Amino acid sequence: MNILIAGAGAVGGYYGCLLWKTGIKVSYLVTEKSLPVIRDNGITVKSKGEVWTFHPKVSVNPSDLTPCDLIIIAVKRYSTEDVLNKLQPFIREDTLILPLQNGVDSEEEILKRFPDSQVLGGIAFIGAKLEETGVIIHHGAGSLSIGELDGKESDRVKDVVRIFKDAGVPAKLSTDILKGKWKKLCWNAVFNPLSVILNGPIEYILDSKDALNIVYGIFNEIRSLAEKKGIILSEGLMDEHINVTQKLRGYHTSMYEDFIKGRPTEIDYFNGYVCREGTKHNLPVPVNCTITSLVKAISCTHIS
Amino acid sequence: MNILIAGAGAVGGYYGCLLWKTGIKVSYLVTEKSLPVIRDNGITVKSKGEVWTFHPKVSVNPSDLTPCDLIIIAVKRYSTEDVLNKLQPFIREDTLILPLQNGVDSEEEILKRFPDSQVLGGIAFIGAKLEETGVIIHHGAGSLSIGELDGKESDRVKDVVRIFKDAGVPAKLSTDILKGKWKKLCWNAVFNPLSVILNGPIEYILDSKDALNIVYGIFNEIRSLAEKKGIILSEGLMDEHINVTQKLRGYHTSMYEDFIKGRPTEIDYFNGYVCREGTKHNLPVPVNCTITSLVKAISCTHIS
Incomplete structure (x- = not known):
């Protein structure tokens, strides 16, 4: 599975690191400002005395990063519209979109542009913060709830949950994600x-x-x-x-x-x-x- | 007219100074903490380049300061009850009480203990602050509204307004003090x-x-x-x-x-x-x- 993560902050950086360690291809859509830093230094996660650095494919342009099977939106909530504008031309009918953002209306905003068949709901509980561009400090926790918006336990949502579980994330399928x-x-x-x-x-x-x-x-x-x-x-x-x-x-x-x-x-x-x-x-x-x-x-x- | 002022803060200190300059006997009811400072140093008002210091009669005990014709309550609002407890035994039937305090319920609190025939309403607009105990800095303004609670233009309220006017305070009689x-x-x-x-x-x-x-x-x-x-x-x-x-x-x-x-x-x-x-x-x-x-x-x- 190819995964594109929009945003290399605490949430996107931390989960991306765990997925990368299992061999999954993770690429990052980032801002102009972050691009040179992450291209040169990669992404580093410091967690409980351990330090991992990985060098994902990174770009400000989604055309460099697609096609992918799953897009994780992990930018601050106020940057969602910008990111969707960039991504829209590159999203296929079977691309899943999983926002991991605060607030309760990310899914609503994404649904305005894409059919609900493409949008999953997600909630990240994670004690991590961005120390500087590309460097994430993880203090603890890291659980994740993922669900279909209609609550169904579909095969695709089970697949996504399994990928995270395989990466060591305490992920669970939610039948009432909203x-x-x-x-x-x-x-x-x-x-x-x-x-x-x-x-x-x-x-x-x-x-x-x-x-x-x-x-x-x-x-x-x-x-x-x-x-x-x-x-x-x-x-x-x-x-x-x-x-x-x-x-x-x-x-x-x-x-x-x-x-x-x-x-x-x-x-x-x-x-x-x-x-x-x-x-x-x-x-x-x-x-x-x-x-x-x-x-x-x-x-x-x-x-x- | 003998005036007792409860509180030697910005309001009580400033108006007391102006009244004292016209020859009126002003005495102060103060706290245990302020007593030695004010007894030794008096009250000083600094206003627009001028400095006045006066030595009023001062005590923590109203019996040293009464009888008086007018009591001005110029303590912080939360100290009102304490002050009324102390004053109650020494207030005659014809003693006027004029609270000059923030909030809208001083009169109400005073009325619980004394008939409304004794209580006037007052509003002080004054740009002054207490620099330290007994020392008041006056920046500007100093107007005063005084009125009967029922709005009547009685002789006694006219007398009180006149006393302030004679002291140079821009005082006015209000027919709607509340x-x-x-x-x-x-x-x-x-x-x-x-x-x-x-x-x-x-x-x-x-x-x-x-x-x-x-x-x-x-x-x-x-x-x-x-x-x-x-x-x-x-x-x-x-x-x-x-x-x-x-x-x-x-x-x-x-x-x-x-x-x-x-x-x-x-x-x-x-x-x-x-x-x-x-x-x-x-x-x-x-x-x-x-x-x-x-x-x-x-x-x-x-x-x-």
């Missing part, structure tokens, strides 16, 4: 923006009863919105998230990392998405809208 | 907490369209709450506030000053009041509740 993405959104839309606003690690949120008030304010609105879209999230989901997150007390969220480095954040695809969709569905989501505006205002003053 | 306090609340509940959350001067708010979204979110909720209480605020009030505030671009709000110095903030009497009263009146005020929780969470992590 619900899984909403569950992850609840974590993302809570811990990411609050870590930016409180300017610190996860424990700043976990240890403040005032911050926890807002956590539940954000969550309850997302839960109501999900219900409007036919996705039932359990009332106790946020408690579960909080319990699990106690293990990550000193952790800096990806949005916080983006924020302190002056990079764009994914706020528009977390709370910003909730704010837009809430308005569209006539559902009041003022906490998410306020949080969205605050992160944007803070990012702006911080960058200037 | 509405004036709500108008000021709209400014306070917007610029104070947002300056803490955005960690900077007023211009951080004025220059961010995202922050301005929240400004109007806070304001619209306060306007609805005021209406429930029979106070009609004009739709354009926040635009007026923003226009006037353009002159204060580099200004740090009093809440920001309190925050960076690790002192308690008045959030419970601005957005926190709106949050509590909204809940009581069954009116959703999620933006004010979110902002309240955020300022508390930020203050907490900042202080620790």
Whole structure:
């Protein structure tokens, strides 16, 4: 199987490395800026004392990299449209597309251009970050859920899951991948923006009863919105998230990392998405809208 | 007229100095901590190149300072209850009480203990801050509105206004002092907490369209709450506030000053009041509740 990965960040770089180690041909679609670095130095993954460097085929032009059987979209959510514009002419009828991105609307955006027969849903849980272009630090975890959007256990989705399993990834087939993405959104839309606003690690949120008030304010609105879209999230989901997150007390969220480095954040695809969709569905989501505006205002003053 | 001022901060210190210059006997009720400093050094006001120091009668015990004709409550809002506890035994039937405090519920709190015949309403607009105990820096402004709670132009309120006017304060008699306090609340509940959350001067708010979204979110909720209480605020009030505030671009709000110095903030009497009263009146005020929780969470992590 030939796999094209769009984006050589933490997610694309880490999974690509594991797939490459099993002998799979992995090629990377990257930006103009990253191209010379990755062409010259390859991609390096540092994980628990081990270091691997591999030199995949890499280009800014999909025509150099296709044909392929599976395309993994692993760019930041706000770069999806750019990447789809580039890829569109090179995607065959039987090419599978698997977005591994935050937010719950990647699949929706991809479906606007390609039939749903081509799009899988995916959720990556991975403690990794980009140290510099082409260099990924992996701290822990790395599980992956993949599923057909209609929940079926098709042969092709089983194949994709098996490839990852063979590479050592704790991958599993999900029969309700969209619900899984909403569950992850609840974590993302809570811990990411609050870590930016409180300017610190996860424990700043976990240890403040005032911050926890807002956590539940954000969550309850997302839960109501999900219900409007036919996705039932359990009332106790946020408690579960909080319990699990106690293990990550000193952790800096990806949005916080983006924020302190002056990079764009994914706020528009977390709370910003909730704010837009809430308005569209006539559902009041003022906490998410306020949080969205605050992160944007803070990012702006911080960058200037 | 004998005047007792509770609190020798920016407001109490500045007005007390102007009254003292006209020969009025001003005495101060202060905290244990401030007492030795003010007893030894007096109160100093620095204003536009001029410096005045005066040595008023000062005590932690009202019995040393009464009887008096007028009591000005000029402590931070959260210290009101303490001060009223101390003063209660020494207040005569004809003693007037004039709170000059932020928020809209000082009068309400004082009325719980004293008949409304004793309580006036007041609003101080003053650009002053406490440099250190007993030392006040006055930057500009200093106007004062004073009124009977029922709006009447009584002789006694005219007398109080005249005393301030004679001292050079641009004081005026207000026939709708509660509405004036709500108008000021709209400014306070917007610029104070947002300056803490955005960690900077007023211009951080004025220059961010995202922050301005929240400004109007806070304001619209306060306007609805005021209406429930029979106070009609004009739709354009926040635009007026923003226009006037353009002159204060580099200004740090009093809440920001309190925050960076690790002192308690008045959030419970601005957005926190709106949050509590909204809940009581069954009116959703999620933006004010979110902002309240955020300022508390930020203050907490900042202080620790």
